[in-house]
Amino acid sequence: EDPLAILSRFQQYLRINTAHPNPNYYEAADFILSHAKSLSLESQTLEFVKGKPLILLKWPGKHTYLPSILLNSHTDVVPAEHHKWTHPPFDAHLDHNGLIYARGSQDMKCVGLQYLEAIRKLKSDGFEPARTVYLSFVPDEEIGGHDGAEKLADSETFKKMNVGIVLDEGLASPDENYRVFYGERCPWWLVIKATGAPGHGAKLYDNTAMENLLKSIESVRRFRAAQFDLVKAGLKAEGEVISVNMVFLKAGTPSPTGFVMNLQPSEAEAGFDIRVPPTVDQASLERRIAEEWAPASRNMTFEFKQKVSVYDKFGKPSLTVTDSSNPWWALLEGAVKKANRKLGKPEIFPASTDARYFREQGLPAIGFSPMANTPILLHDHNEFLNKDEYLEGIDAYKSIIKTYASFVEHTRDGASREEL
């Protein structure tokens, strides 16, 4: 097929404005459904929450008893500051260097459509899957996924799908190897609050709210620096340390001209975006927060706006095993190799994706977006993807989907289930 036709379908998807806070979900749904129809895939629109359609597509496999493959992607994108872009973020402009500029070109409309294009190619080759392949196009990932992937993973529909492996998004790779993720850090959004006696701005006294809060901030900063040093020294990867970033400070007594300057306030608070690797002992971080960052002895309290457990529902760290006990790894590696590409060392995703809802269920989930030789531009201005990288990604998925969908587990005596 003419690559321009393939690229023009990608551009069409990118031109649908699904940015928060008002994503045009129905237009995206119609677009995906029309593709599904042209590919003769079974389709279903699930609306767990009104106005937020989730599209589920099915390519039935020959062996319905085998666990299925789920290819997940989110249809929403983060907002863009239009005037700061070289090309408008929803034009999907293809420039003379072959770069397609658009919000969602990396995160992650590329992947959603690459799945479909790969299936289009496999179908035209006459390939028939042994395992059922599902595709989910979910809303709301960028705002937490609660009305999207989380509801899907908790649903009866999902149980019936008998999913055995999930593929979801990864990150672009500046070098020639694709990046691949076996887990992700858990978001803990912490608010700490200090109280203290108010008093005259000229008076030095102990236990003010500001002083109490500052002691905590100093303690958090020391911890942050120590974690960051491990990364700077090359001892740990970004996803292997706990990140803590202060995201707001709130204190002071407002006045018509700003803040009252000679009054020490009785309350002060700060917010932190903390990301916790699933390899971390959760209880010890909880103790640190309660004893060092917000100790009651210093008149401090704390609250989590969000706190995702590092453990799955069976109490195990929410990580997908990367050794030989998980055949999907070797299969992925082999399939990527067949497409003449290589995978980097498995990493922990530094932020959050919908994959956590599937790992939470105890399922293996792999984060992977086939973008090599590409700067990491997700959520940035001028997000772009090279057209050839996009097209090669389709071939990578073609190989992966073919490999995964043909995989028939072998029993210990070497006979496949099919033969038994």
Ligand SMILES: CSCC[C@H](NC=O)C(=O)O
């Ligand atoms: C934790 S809910 C928000 C999810 C968001 N995901 C992508 O950026 C993130 O901040 O990681």
Ligand SMILES: [Zn+2]
């Ligand atoms: Zn994403």
Ligand SMILES: [Zn+2]
């Ligand atoms: Zn994102």
